[in-house]
Amino acid sequence: MSLPEWAPEGVDVSVPNAARVYDYGLGGYHNFAVDREFAEQLIAAWPGILQVAHTNRAFLGRVVRWLAGRGVRQFLDIGSGIPTRGNVHEVVQAIDPQARVVYVDVDDVAVSHGQAILAGNPNAAALGGDLRLPAAILADERVRAQLDLDRPVAVLLVAVLHFIGDEDGPPGIVRELTASLAPGSYVALSHFTAVEDLGHEHDQVTKLYDRTPTSVRTRTREQVAAILGDLELVEPGIVPITAWHPDPNEPAEAEQRSVLGAVARKPR
Template sequence: MARPSWAPAEVDIDTPSIARVYDYWIGGTHNFPVDRELAERVSAGNPELVRTLRANRAFLRRSVRELSRLGVRQFLDIGSGIPAEGNVHDVALAAHPASTVVYVDIDPVAVAHGRAILADEPRAAVFQGDLYRPEQILSAPETEALIDFDRPVALLLAAVLHFVPDGDDPLKLIRQYTDRLAPGSYLVLSHAGADRVPQAAPQAAENYRSAVSQVIWRSTEELTALFAGHELLAPGVVRAPLWRPEPGEQPDADLPMLAGVAVKAAG
């Protein structure tokens, strides 16, 4: 296909990218026919997949809006994917023009698209980084330019930790980030899971693993444990659509995505 003007020169538009597949699943426009073909094939066996991922993105937007209301002006989004329309910087900047957002993703395709999207936005940046290397992320030039760790920060780990197995100690990994955050900072987590894994989920995980890595399903209790050292905001850890839905919204309460937001208390 002909290369559209918005496509970064360094990305291959004829080979599917999991970042663009995800973008398509959540209703984005930064994807190509080859991505959409793979997306349809993967999601065909699990009709809940797309609804679940969109519910996760809706939760992320609601959490950013709520934290902005609480006075947070700095957001560090790790595992962000492509920061397309309606993402964290759109919500945060709409709430307060002094907000700053740093996106981090390990996928170079997501980063390339992100840089093109954010080229004219000095209050947001994106760079390639590995969740498993906290110090490199926290000390990156983009982070240091936009994040002041002496003030509250919202650390966003949305749909990321379900790729971190228990053997890699996800709580220890989280603490390598949160130990650097000032009191009054917030931890935002969403995670594939439910107290009972839906029947379709294993096949969905198998399909997704072929493109990324195996999804680890965790229960409400297990995800709650990852907020250790923080105080959960109401309603606690719940299915993502049930976390502070918009007035008049009819949340799809059965989707297998858990979510919660917690504050780092003084001391």
């Protein structure tokens, strides 16, 4: 099979991949037949999942604007995904062109497409990295070249921690990520959570993901709180993403209970 021009060398097109499945769900075209077929199985199992992807993306945009409104000008977006509409650098650099953004993803398609769209943008970078190895991300010279860790940084972990198993210790990952950041830094996250009346649909989705290299799991509000550890939750706390600072200028969204969102701050 001949690969499209944007496909990085060595890309595995035989198994579905979380980044490319999400890209398909958002209407993107950086995906392969195996991803589209898998996404269609997810949609058949839980038709509401497409809306989840769009709602999550809207949450990301609101979080970035909210943080920018509090003066944050440095963003480390881990599990950033394949660039699509409303990317972090577009949102924040529209507010301040000097704002810095580093995208990190474990997926080669996400990284190579990120690098392509950032060519010519001196204040943003995209690189490969694994959230399970936070020290390596923070030590990366491309991160250090963009971000001044002596000033506040917002770490974005949006729709990625549910791909990290308990065995990899999400609370420890967040602790390690924030330990060397300046006080006044933030962590923002969204996370798949169980909803009683969607138990069957959620089960089907997790079973499907179990057949891919990246399984997915729900976590409770308490487990999400534990991931954020000693960071201070900003209002309104850990809530369904649609309830996190809804924007009166955007069309009202149906409540999305399957994904929790939160922003927390490193105390000064």
